[in-house]
Amino acid sequence: MKVFVCLKQVPARDSVLKLDEAGQWVRDPDLTHEVNEPDAFALEEALRLKEKHGGEVVVVSAGPARAASAIREALAKGADRGLHVEDQGLARADSFVTARALAAAIRRETFDLVLTGLQSDDLGFGQTGVVLAQLLGVPHATLIMEVQRLENNIQVKRELEAGWFQRLQMPLPALLTIQSGINKVRYATLMGIKKAKTKELKRLTPAELGVDLTPSQAIRRVYPPQKSKQTQLIEGPAKQAAAALIEKLRFEARIL
Amino acid sequence: MSILVVMEQLGGAWHKMSWEALAAGLRIGKALGRPVWAALAGDATEALEAELASQAVERVLSLRHPLLAEYTPDGYTAALGQLIRRANPFLVVMPHTYQVRDFAPKLAASLERGLISDVIGCRLEQGTPVFVRQLFQGKLNADVVFVGEPPHFVSVQAGAFRADQLAPGAAPAPVERPPVALEASQIRTRPLERFQESKRTVDLSSAELIVAVGRGIKGPENLPLVEKLAQALGAELAASRPVCDSGWLPLERQVGSSGQTVAPKMYLAVGISGAIQHLVGMKGARTVVAINKDASAPIFEIADYGIVGDLFEVVPALTEALQTPE
Numbered sequence: 314m315k316v317f318v319c320l321k322q323v324p325a326r327d328s329v330l331k332l333d334e335a336g337q338w339v340r341d342p343d344l345t346h347e348v349n350e351p352d353a354f355a356l357e358e359a360l361r362l363k364e365k366h367g368g369e370v371v372v373v374s375a376g377p378a379r380a381a382s383a384i385r386e387a388l389a390k391g392a393d394r395g396l397h398v399e400d401q402g403l404a405r406a407d408s409f410v411t412a413r414a415l416a417a418a419i420r421r422e423t424f425d426l427v428l429t430g431l432q433s434d435d436l437g438f439g440q441t442g443v444v445l446a447q448l449l450g451v452p453h454a455t456l457i458m459e460v461q462r463l464e465n466n467i468q469v470k471r472e473l474e475a476g477w478f479q480r481l482q483m484p485l486p487a488l489l490t491i492q493s494g495i496n497k498v499r500y501a502t503l504m505g506i507k508k509a510k511t512k513e514l515k516r517l518t519p520a521e522l523g524v525d526l527t528p529s530q531a532i533r534r535v536y537p538p539q540k541s542k543q544t545q546l547i548e549g550p551a552k553q554a555a556a557a558l559i560e561k562l563r564f565e566a567r568i569l
Numbered sequence: 570m571s572i573l574v575v576m577e578q579l580g581g582a583w584h585k586m587s588w589e590a591l592a593a594g595l596r597i598g599k600a601l602g603r604p605v606w607a608a609l610a611g612d613a614t615e616a617l618e619a620e621l622a623s624q625a626v627e628r629v630l631s632l633r634h635p636l637l638a639e640y641t642p643d644g645y646t647a648a649l650g651q652l653i654r655r656a657n658p659f660l661v662v663m664p665h666t667y668q669v670r671d672f673a674p675k676l677a678a679s680l681e682r683g684l685i686s687d688v689i690g691c692r693l694e695q696g697t698p699v700f701v702r703q704l705f706q707g708k709l710n711a712d713v714v715f716v717g718e719p720p721h722f723v724s725v726q727a728g729a730f731r732a733d734q735l736a737p738g739a740a741p742a743p744v745e746r747p748p749v750a751l752e753a754s755q756i757r758t759r760p761l762e763r764f765q766e767s768k769r770t771v772d773l774s775s776a777e778l779i780v781a782v783g784r785g786i787k788g789p790e791n792l793p794l795v796e797k798l799a800q801a802l803g804a805e806l807a808a809s810r811p812v813c814d815s816g817w818l819p820l821e822r823q824v825g826s827s828g829q830t831v832a833p834k835m836y837l838a839v840g841i842s843g844a845i846q847h848l849v850g851m852k853g854a855r856t857v858v859a860i861n862k863d864a865s866a867p868i869f870e871i872a873d874y875g876i877v878g879d880l881f882e883v884v885p886a887l888t889e890a891l892q893t894p895e
Contacts, residue, residue: 447678453675454671477764478766480761481759483759494814528683533714537709538707541870559891561874
């Protein structure tokens with residue numbers, strides 16, 4: 314099975330986000346970045362499929378130069394090679410633009426399966442995988458909790474709302490967006506990290522791939538959300554704060 | 570050009586978020602002075618058509634075809650794509666359900682358009698609709714506008730628009746059934762049975778007090794800390810998705826869009842940042858208390874009481890204080 318995995322590099326989860334001067338994005342140079350967590354589950358699923366059925370795992374990312382380190386990390390975990398569609402503008406591209414860049418890179422080869430995470434932790438559109446399926450002309454399913462290879466097709470378990478699931482079958486090639494928690498993600502080994510340095514990481518540009526970078530939406534302004542509730546913040550050392558909170562829950566909120 | 574609201578139904582019952590999408594569509598339609606049309610897809614949907622026609626919409630567009638009886642992304646994209654090409658709306662509004670997430674990006678892309686997903690608000694700036702959505706798991710908001718020609722596509726987040734203020738229209742709206750050209754060969758995925766994994770033994774929805782734990786707890790070895798607090802309060806223990814994904818607590822204790830929806834008297838969130846997927850499951854709580862080391866965590870936006878601090882100090886202190894007689 315030849316599996317492509319799409320990875321995005323996003324600001325680390327516990328980042329302190331400072332707005333840029335235009336108030337249109339966060340200050341990128343201040344941030345440390347990591348592999349988008351939902352995509353790490355997609356990578357793990359691809360590695361498991363390869364271990365079971367053989368084949369190849371190719372990692373593809375559309376992002377600025379720094380995204381190469383996310384691809385290296387995936388190579389260290391066991392992916393065979395990487396494709397990097399590199400452009401500074403891709404750091405905050407909308408889903409449609411990102412999907413066009415990924416599609417252009419993937420389309421140059423054959424594949425059985427494309428896996429993506431269900432959404433990114435930064436923009437959170439949850440669209441790139443589904444748009445990519447449309448652009449590649451393959452069937453798709455989202456929020457997948459289980460992937461099974463059958464004779465000529467695959468059977469997947471899709472998460473629905475409120476604790477319901479559904480099984481689906483579809484022919485290959487296909488695209489799946491993987492639900493977080495489908496598997497337990499592995500760590501890179503020292504050997505893996507060493508090996509990754511010799512693996513192929515091919516750099517491509519939107520221009521040579523003929524990718525249209527025209528956005529379909531634009532962020533005018535980014536700002537901290539307004540509180541919907543007035544929060545009483547209780548300060549002080551743990552012991553005092555705890556006592557003060559219980560006092561309030563007993564006599565103000567009358568809960569305890 | 571109209572505002573077209575795409576409603577969601579399953580087996581003859583509305584998805585309740587459909588009404589919120591309709592409320593959003595009506596509000597935007599009124600602000601822009603554009604007529605609002607409502608669409609649904611399915612097979613035997615007479616009763617739903619009539620119910621929808623009683624709303625204050627200009628017309629109901631009902632896509633009916635045996636191949637739409639069961640949802641598939643290929644079937645829905647083809648049928649809705651045909652409708653949108655013909656009706657040429659200004660804006661298509663959908664509820665941000667799991668099903669919409671599955672087909673709407675494909676539908677918009679098939680028409681060479683973008684989709685602003687998971688919208689929590691909308692206002693006009695010089696006649697242009699500006700949509701508000703969350704970034705970085707709710708830490709920041711963004712004002713987003715469309716670039717390029719309509720039709721535009723948005724999906725609206727659960728609870729962002731109020732469905733309880735919908736009022737019936739003056740007269741029933743006409744119901745049209747536009748032609749749907751669909752063949753079995755176009756539908757590439759084969760949906761099988763829907764099922765639930767196992768019967769739940771924990772019913773969090775009836776709990777009066779809930780102590781919920783998130784990834785701030787760092788590992789399963791630290792869980793006794795919150796278990797003791799829950800015990801001291803007489804509360805049920807719940808968790809956010811990452812805790813259940815990691816197998817630290819069973820899935821049946823998960824609160825959020827993929828878990829249970831709860832409305833206790835008090836919801837005490839320990840080490841939970843408050844991603845929207847979690848908040849939709851618990852924002853009905855009467856009083857929300859949050860303990861988190863990150864003062865900018867979105868959970869504090871909906872908390873009544875908050876302690877910004879190290880849960881490994883605060884939680885044992887709370888447990889101890891509760892065990893001390895008043």
